[in-house]
Amino acid sequence: MKRILAALAVAILAAGGGAAAGYWFLNSGSTQAAQTAQAGGAAPNPQNAVNQLWLQNVTNADGKPQSLAMFKGHPVVVNFWASWCGPCVEEMPALSQLHRDYAKKGIQFIGLGVDSEKNVKTFLQKVKVDYPVFVTGFGGADLARAFGNNAGALPYTVVIDAKGNVLSTKLGEIQPAELKRTLDAL
Template sequence: MKTKRILACAVVAMIAAGVGVLTGHSVLNADGVDVAQAAQPAPQSAVTQLWTAPVTNPDGKPQSLSLFKGHPVVINFWASWCGPCVEEMPTLAQLHREYAKKGIEFVGLGVDSDKNVKAFLQKVPVDYPVYVIGFGGADLARAFGNNAGGLPYTVVIDANGNVRSTKLGQIQPKELKQTLDAL
């Protein structure tokens, strides 16, 4: 009987610890902003890593993100197999068209294979540049503070290379517009 009681207590303790870890990674303030991410700005080296990251176009040809250096840019880490990523793409495309006049660039970074990204874009055309960063893109997103490793993950960088905001999960258009209007 004691063994069952000890085992039951151990299971309850492990569940409680797991809930504590999950809660600690997703503390939101009243506005729905992830407090842990908002409190810790991404290090400058993450932006430097972005400009030098090995990416390809969907046809597999090497490209350079350094073309976007010196411009305000919205970087969206996504994957073809990620439902929320696919759902937010029309909104990102609409915002891209709206903010193009202000010189704000939008870039999709597929944390996926060339083949999957190319097939996806043939079915769902997107009017902003999309590059393939592969599964190593998760490491780059982590450098920007995405410790959970989830997708989609969006980073707004100003023309000076400063990270202005990060968002794990689908973007909220109103929230993103506020950030972009302040650039």
């Protein structure tokens, strides 16, 4: 039991540190494209990322294959998360509330678990989430990177309008008021 608690503490600290480092990295005054260019890579192409999202192979928590293409043409809030990520778990009640608040406006929230099917299923049996959650496995990290998450930390949230334009990205725990401003502009 002590080993499990120690491992959990290390995982929480690592996730928090990753989110803090990612937050600092993204908010240090330079743009994402400039950061990517400095790293010697190409700037992320949001349209390519959106197309990858619609083609992504995912399953639901019961392991049944699903297509994200059903969300194409609708405003979508995509939240990359993992069951072992403390900030991910912390923001889920706020995301669920925002999903309920904005459902009447046609805005769909989806969770993409960058985790194993077993972990996602176990997590969802314990924690109620009001929006659809899919399993991407660790390939979801590559998809998040396509949206500009070069830090590779979680949670990572992307807002896409009905035309497929990326309106905002957020590394780290969402701030409900900040996300509401983006959603109110849709």
